[in-house]
Amino acid sequence: MISKDPNCYIKGVLDRSRRILAKTITLIESSLPAHQELARGIINQLLPHTGKAVRLGITGVPGAGKSTFIESFGMFLIEKGHSVAVLAVDPSSTRGGGSILADKTRMEKLSVTPNAFIRPSPSEGTLGGVTRKTRETMLVCEAAGFDVIIVETVGVGQSETTVASMVDFFLVLMIAGAGDELQGIKKGVLEIADALAINKTDGDNIQKARMARKEYETAFHFLRPASLTWSPPVLNCSALKMTGIDEIWETVLEHRKKFFATGEFNTKRKKQSVDWMWSLIKEGLKEKFYKNPEVKKELPAIMEDVRNGSLAPTAAAGRLLSFVN
Secondary structure, X not given: OOOOOHHHHHHHHHOOOHHHHHHHHHHHHOOOHHHHHHHHHHHHHHHHHOOOOEEEEEEEOOOOOHHHHHHHHHHHHHHOOOOEEEEEEOOOOOOOOOHXXXXXXXXXXXXXXXXXXXXXXXXOOOHHHHHHHHHHHXXXXXXXXXXXXXXXXXXXXXXXHHHHOOOOEEEEEEOOOOXXXXXXXXXXXXXXXXXXXXXXXXXXXXXXXXXXXXXXXXXHHOOOOOEOOEOOOEEEOEOOOOEOHHHHHHHHHHHHHHHHHHOHHHHHHHHHHHHHHHHHHHHHHHHHHHHOHHHHHHHHHHHHHHHOOOOOHHHHHHXXXXXXX
């Protein structure tokens, strides 16, 4: 049962109660207006206790061994004294289904480690919903004391850009020996990557992985870097053999150090906050539009008129928008 007392959640999260943390995230995920209002108040009170964690986004091509990598990387961080929260973003999955829950069961060691927390973000079919819930869940996990937040993209396409817009460092996992090394990944994903790691650099695959590294390094030369401070490196690693994991973490820390030194880190965080505000405004306006009684009443007939060509889309949009004050 969800309590109506915000202090219950605030105190529980700050006291690092796993039970209250889970309940708070459940509240955030609720679509009920009363729950959303309560969640907003809780997030606002927890905000001063957030912002210190390393926010890391991870994506990867199919077969890149993302779950194994995240588990190995998470265990490595925990052994170094960190606490890790893994949040999965999948815009194609619905609550209680999809590969994100399977990922949790595959991360057997990490999921039972006291200093780790794994949580899928249900989308109910909308990427905007994932954005809101994942960002708020990330802040709650930070307030609960987790100092490394890993946001994992499970879907493809726009989800990568969405996750990159809420983290400090975006890592793309690749594999070698799957045909054309540049297939299976879009140029847009390379443009938002802060580093690229070729996983499964082990056994008979070592030579292929090293060759793939050179190909990706060449590809990066043709792209304009997002920052003059940082040129995305290409790294080799093996999540199975636990090799190269430390180099990836050192890369994340080096990126953080350079961005702090130039002031880009704070600038980026501030921009992300403002972008988040605008995305929430757009989401809220869209929700109000569809809930408007006049829109509900007139929408089916207007859509039919557009379909049969008796009403221009521009005129239809203007008429529907006129119903919203």
